[in-house]
Amino acid sequence: MHAKILIKRKFKKGKEQEITAMLRELRSGALHQPGYISGETLTSIQNPHTMVVISTWQDIESWHNWKRNNTRQTLEQMLEKYQEGSTEYQEFKVGAFIKD
Numbered sequence: 001m002h003a004k005i006l007i008k009r010k011f012k013k014g015k016e017q018e019i020t021a022m023l024r025e026l027r028s029g030a031l032h033q034p035g036y037i038s039g040e041t042l043t044s045i046q047n048p049h050t051m052v053v054i055s056t057w058q059d060i061e062s063w064h065n066w067k068r069n070n071t072r073q074t075l076e077q078m079l080e081k082y083q084e085g086s087t088e089y090q091e092f093k094v095g096a097f098i099k100d
Helices: 016-031 060-068 070-080
Strands: 003-010 036-043 050-057 088-093
Touching: 003 060, 016 036, 016 050, 016 070, 050 060, 060 070, 060 088
Parallel strands: none
Antiparallel strands: 003 050, 003 088, 036 050
């Protein structure tokens, strides 16, 4: 069953080039992961330093494998120093009222 992952980050002002480069590396790495379908990055109109990434995966296990990937974890740690607060993750199944 497809999974949608929402990742929300709020960045400090400054270092936009470095942040953008790391986000591109994360997207590039995801593109090569088994189960990755697509991704989209949204920037808040009210606060342009707040970003949400929405990615679609074939299943939740594929996402979890990428989330645990050492390269991804390294990039996440590098991004954290530019953030206000922690990265927020939300995981969703595609569809309504799906029973386990």
